[in-house]
Amino acid sequence: MGPAPRNYLAACGDGDLRYSSYDVLVIGGGIAGLTAAVGAARRWNVAMLTKAGLENTTTFLAQGGVAAAMGPFDSPELHFADTLEAGAGLCDEEAVRLLVEEGPERVRELEHLGTRFDRRAGELVLASEGAHSVPRVVRAGGDATGSVIGSALIQALISGSRVEVHEGEFVLDLLIADGRCVGALSLGPEGELTVSLARAVVLATGGAGQIYANTTNPIVATGDGHAMAWRAGAVMRDLEFMQFHPTALHSDENPTLLLTEALRGEGAWLVDGAGRRFMEGVHPLAELAPRDVVVRRMKEVMVRDGVDHVELDATHLACDFLRERFPTVHGGLTERGFDLCRERIPVSPASHYYIGGVVTDLWGRTSVPGLYAAGEVSSTGVHGANRLASNSLLEGLVFGDRVVRDLDRLLERAEPSVRKVKLDLPTESRRGNDQAATAAATQRLRLEMSRNGGIVRSRESLQQALGHLAELEAELQPPGCAATEFEFYNLLTIARLLLVAAGIREESRGVHLRSDFPERDNEDWQRHVRARLGWDPEVVAE
Numbered sequence: 001m002g003p004a005p006r007n008y009l010a011a012c013g014d015g016d017l018r019y020s021s022y023d024v025l026v027i028g029g030g031i032a033g034l035t036a037a038v039g040a041a042r043r044w045n046v047a048m049l050t051k052a053g054l055e056n057t058t059t060f061l062a063q064g065g066v067a068a069a070m071g072p073f074d075s076p077e078l079h080f081a082d083t084l085e086a087g088a089g090l091c092d093e094e095a096v097r098l099l100v101e102e103g104p105e106r107v108r109e110l111e112h113l114g115t116r117f118d119r120r121a122g123e124l125v126l127a128s129e130g131a132h133s134v135p136r137v138v139r140a141g142g143d144a145t146g147s148v149i150g151s152a153l154i155q156a157l158i159s160g161s162r163v164e165v166h167e168g169e170f171v172l173d174l175l176i177a178d179g180r181c182v183g184a185l186s187l188g189p190e191g192e193l194t195v196s197l198a199r200a201v202v203l204a205t206g207g208a209g210q211i212y213a214n215t216t217n218p219i220v221a222t223g224d225g226h227a228m229a230w231r232a233g234a235v236m237r238d239l240e241f242m243q244f245h246p247t248a249l250h251s252d253e254n255p256t257l258l259l260t261e262a263l264r265g266e267g268a269w270l271v272d273g274a275g276r277r278f279m280e281g282v283h284p285l286a287e288l289a290p291r292d293v294v295v296r297r298m299k300e301v302m303v304r305d306g307v308d309h310v311e312l313d314a315t316h317l318a319c320d321f322l323r324e325r326f327p328t329v330h331g332g333l334t335e336r337g338f339d340l341c342r343e344r345i346p347v348s349p350a351s352h353y354y355i356g357g358v359v360t361d362l363w364g365r366t367s368v369p370g371l372y373a374a375g376e377v378s379s380t381g382v383h384g385a386n387r388l389a390s391n392s393l394l395e396g397l398v399f400g401d402r403v404v405r406d407l408d409r410l411l412e413r414a415e416p417s418v419r420k421v422k423l424d425l426p427t428e429s430r431r432g433n434d435q436a437a438t439a440a441a442t443q444r445l446r447l448e449m450s451r452n453g454g455i456v457r458s459r460e461s462l463q464q465a466l467g468h469l470a471e472l473e474a475e476l477q478p479p480g481c482a483a484t485e486f487e488f489y490n491l492l493t494i495a496r497l498l499l500v501a502a503g504i505r506e507e508s509r510g511v512h513l514r515s516d517f518p519e520r521d522n523e524d525w526q527r528h529v530r531a532r533l534g535w536d537p538e539v540v541a542e
């Protein structure tokens with residue numbers, strides 16, 4: 001595949017550049033970025049750049065909760081086994097070990113910081129979700145866990161730490177000097193360009209669910225961090241693995257409303273148009289089977305019945321309970337004219353979590369010196385080929401904290417502060433594409449990915465998608481200097497990488513389903529697909 005031109009994001013002319021300098025620059029303000037920024041600011045001079053408001057993150061939309069072995073019948077050992085089982089043979093066991101062992105302490109710290117997790121008679125209430133062998137999911141505000149945690153962390157960021165926060169700052173690219181990441185170039189709300197130099201950069205930009213037409217991810221989830229890490233030459237991994245959530249409201253909204261897996265944990269059923277449960281007999285856990293198993297069966301039922309959705313049935317559960325336990329879902333459905341208590345709700349799978357990302361070691365260090373990655377943009381190896389439900393907030397907490405601990409060691413060794421960097425920006429100011437053309441191209445890309453690069457793929461469909469994306473790009477002018485254009489090119493970069501990686505993995509495993517290779521093939525494919533700009537070929541099976 002053709003790489004995106006290295007400097008395409010900077011065709012903004014060579015007007016006045018503003019310079020700032022920090023010890024640590026955090027890009028992104030979800031749970032991983034907030035954890036890293038609040039922790040690092042205890043000792044260091046930290047800035048955070050977010051392209052939207054601090055509350056406009058995937059973290060804020062998280063409903064289910066944080067998986068952590070904190071219950072009387074649970075143990076890190078059990079959580080470890082469940083994570084590996086869900087991960088379909090590709091988890092990094094060392095990383096999973098750290099996740100499950102350090103997780104409970106990170107949850108307790110969040111509570112000390114002011115997060116009010118749901119408790120009954122003083123004990124944490126633990127929810128059941130898919131593929132967990134015991135109730136393990138710590139929750140807050142019923143199904144509002146992400147916003148409760150996010151708000152507590154933002155409070156700590158704003159009131160208790162000295163982090164310089166810049167909202168509405170779109171990072172165009174990472175700055176690399178002598179092979180080291182030394183900061184980032186960003187476009188501010190008034191169109192001003194800023195060079196933020198830093199001794200270390202933490203990439204925490206979240207996911208890329210917006211490459212598909214149906215997604216639970218907010219519109220900001222355009223894979224910017226993935227794409228800028230790619231352009232900076234970081235090693236990437238598992239880019240073929242996009243997790244689809246089984247129960248998103250079947251609608252044209254962007255994003256569409258998530259109907260948390262915890263609903264099924266409380267007894268809601270998945271049924272076909274005739275009201276028949278279809279997960280019984282497919283897996284011993286029925287509706288609470290691992291997500292990939294549920295999505296696969298849903299697709300079979302939809303194809304069998306010639307429909308584009310199935311239904312979630314909670315009508316046998318008490319209405320007072322549903323209203324109180326699931327205020328976000330209940331309220332969201334009511335706003336849209338649905339009655340969770342009295343009717344079956346149309347649902348279909350929607351892109352939800354990008355497993356693929358920037359490879360890190362156990363301390364969040366990427367292959368580019370000076371660059372860390374944490375949260376969804378990273379590939380720590382804990383999710384394998386299918387993430388266990390509610391392990392992602394946990395990963396953001398655990399690895400966000402590990403980044404902080406490593407930063408302390410790195411910065412103590414007094415790496416020299418960077419004062420100047422040769423930027424080599426193009427001086428031209430390109431006109432680019434108007435907003436309507438960019439929006440239309442973005443929508444075409446998303447539809448194409450859903451049609452030919454989505455839940456079920458084949459060599460033919462992947463090649464078609466690559467061809468259509470090339471045609472789409474050829475119809476556009478090279479980008480000018482607008483955030484929406486950069487988002488489109490970031491989506492395009494990641495969509496292509498996903499398609500190429502998906503074409504290389506000739507088997508079906510976890511969230512990756514190939515109609516032309518329907519079986520899991522441990523003999524040939526118990527391995528990862530990696531990618532790096534400049535390798536030949538750029539995307540390759542290990």
Ligand code: SIN
Nearest residue numbers: 063064260261389390
């Ligand atoms: C959910 O609430 O179903 C989402 C949990 C997750 O994706 O981890």
